[in-house]
Amino acid sequence: MPVRRALRVVRRYWRVLARHGLQYTAPARRGWRRSLHLRVVTITLVLSSLLVGTFGWFIAAQSANILLSRTQDEISSSMSGKVAYAYRQLTVHPQSRDPELPNTINDTVNELFDGDPAEDGDSVISIRAEHYADLPAVTLPASVDTRQLITPDMIRAVAEQGQVAQQIRTAEVDGATTKYLVYGAPVPTKFGHLELYYMVPLTTEDRAANQIRTTVLVTGIALVILLGVVAGLVTRMVVTPVRVAARTAQRLSAGLLDQRMKVDGEDDLALLAAAFNQMAANLQRQIVRLEEMSRLQRRFTSDVSHELRTPLTTVRMAADLIFSERESFDPAVARSAELLQAELDRFEGLLTDLLEISRFDAGFAALDAEHTDLVPIVERVAERLAGLAERAGVEVELRLPDTPVIAEVDPRRVERVLRNLVGNAIEHAEAKPVIVTMTTDEAAVAITVRDYGIGLKPGEERLVFNRFWRADPSRARQTGGTGLGLSISVEDARLHGGWLEAWGAPGEGSQFRLTLPVRAGDRLVAAPLPLIPRDRPAEVSS
Template structure:
């Protein structure tokens, strides 16, 4: 009696075995599919082998069939000639008898059969000659040479055809003279006599024909297999000659894209592949020359900007001193002159601010910007920014709302740079707020701190999220240059965020305002993964619904510092956060 525990474990064991086999088969299939997709040489060789195998297999089948047909036709022709001659001979021998009961008839039949079989009843050629006389009432016994039971190999159809006076043949398989079944070509012919019709049969073994056809088939298949292997090897060699330079070109292109501009391909010979390598090297040389030229131009441009900014400092200081003196005495001037003094003072302020921003950008471009990180509380930093911009907010009629924790928000930051970033973000929000409130939110978690600045102005059009951090870019180019800053604020802010290892991202929708999010690591040098605050504002998720929010983009430096563009957040996430 089987163990119940063993019986109960069998289905689970079978499922586990099936699961393992399925997983192994899936891995093997995945590996083959991966190799098929990645290797041109494997695809070419495989296709060559499959197509050549089909062609060779079809050719072998046709050749073997043709050889078999020829051998069988030759055997039929030979047996038919022998049968015709034998039937004529038997008819002459039986023409002396008019009755089947005559005493010498049976001996004549035996002699005729032996003669037609070759004269030796014990011959070993395998051919069997038989004679029957079913139409004379069973008075003549069937005879064959050699003496065998041949009747099972005569089908009713063949017997009927011969009895009807026709010469007919069939291929039958049976055992006559040997110890195993053999394929026979059975030919039958009627022999007319005065006492009735006699049937003469030849049983010719097809062993030799089958052996010859089998040998021909084997020879053709082996030759075809060798040809297929040769074609596969030839395809592999030819493909390798073509693929190897392509692979070398791909590796060289990868090194070039990685910045190794001195990489070149080896040029061997004068064929098309050599021409490809030479053209590739020429292209790489031209690209290297252009890249170096552009780098030199960029370096000269940055140096020019830095030098001009520094050189303008000295005359600007002198002009500033004279302008301050004129501005201080403007009350004693005529109204038009006093207004000119005020305009001069304002434009000098803008010019000085532009020079300061250009110098800062040149430091970032030259890689000289240094982060002076120290543990600092972001709450007073946010308050200082709001206090500095409160006058501007009052003039344009914008209310600044604060949402900051009551407890300190400590992080390792450069307070000067963070304050500059927030000043740019809040200043832009106030200027573009269309008189509506601007909300500043400060949040933190265990790994990061974040500040969002939300306005309800004109917002950003689709695609402008990609341009908002570009230098000297404005959402509305037609606006007068008196409004807004230098056009470098957000670019400098983005560089400040990158210097901290943080993110500066933007979201916006036409007519629904915009929101900028600054995310910084709580400890200097840590890698950011998430932000404590969401980029898409909660009110935008409620008011827009699924259609609008799903199409918005966020742009900013990703975890690796590269500028990234992607969906701001999915609607289910937005609704879940709004609900919470």
């Protein structure tokens, strides 16, 4: 349990740290995502730092190795001369018990020490007799403790195995830490051999190596900074025209079709600017042409709709007269009178829809909003479509609140939207129920119309609001609609500042949702009812 509790505490603190880290690094991450200039300069600095650092380390290491190798060669050559001199001095004594041998060793060490050309700190020279206890070790300068420099392994190699050995050791001399290159070699005598140790400080080499490292470091930092500045300038030269193109494209998308880029020079960026300007000019011509065609189309639709009103009124008067007297005609003529009346109703509905569409296109549609109870509107729509529902064998079920639902809307337009939605649902319900549901909250009112008919194929939920679009043009229609009902309905919803959305799936039916703000002019954020029905099969919805 304590371990589990500790893990929970660690996870909790880790989440807190991660959250704070994300919060504090958000500006940097946002700048990284949005700025190509920043990404290029940062990547250039990182890669150049790695490259320069690698080469700088290699150069510094190689320089230090060269300095050390040169010193080793010089000391090795000097060591050979010292061994030869010590040999000449010590071979005159036939045995180690010769009373003059200690003096000779002393004189030899003094001579070798006085003749040593080492600089930047004294070298150390020592002659030892590891196998001869009666011969003392002589070291100059005597203040240096050679136990830090001459290790047992080196003594074993020189004294016992008779080999020349070298190593690098660090010792405390006169209160300062100094690095020494230690050489050891056997000195043959008539009674055996002694050991000569030559220790040279590497102060000069270390100082030179440090100077090289400092020079390489400063040069590398300067080079990286210079590369960053160059990358920033070069990237700026490339990114600036791209940013200008982006700003120009934004202005073009906002409707400022006369915006153009400045063309300087004849390079690739100038070619890009020229091509962009050519594209903008072509778009401007096409948009102006399309706007003119749209204006002519709207004017033609409006003019035709108004011009057809007069002959339609005359034909309607004659048709009404014939229809009222149809019982006195023979059956064929009476049936023709009924067909004429029905087609005139359909024609009149088409003209009404075209006129409404032309008002929306021209921007003349106005919202006559007032505080209205939406419950009676839904009930009235269901009552007026009861005959159609009965003929189609469809039951319309209303799920309305028990209290009034007051919203600031245009009741005529809301009723028209609901009439189109419920009428389409009845037409496509295939003798299955149609459910109308209404719910409200403090900000919005949502009304859904659900049917269980053929449904909509993927992607058709966006096409149903297009003008004259039908899911299946070959289907037999009950209402004789014009194909403009949902187009007008979505415009009515937008005029209120609301939404009209559709959902459907093959074999599962469809649902349309109308969402309106409670107060005119408010901005919708969410709908009180879901667009996808709650009664959809769980295995499908999941």
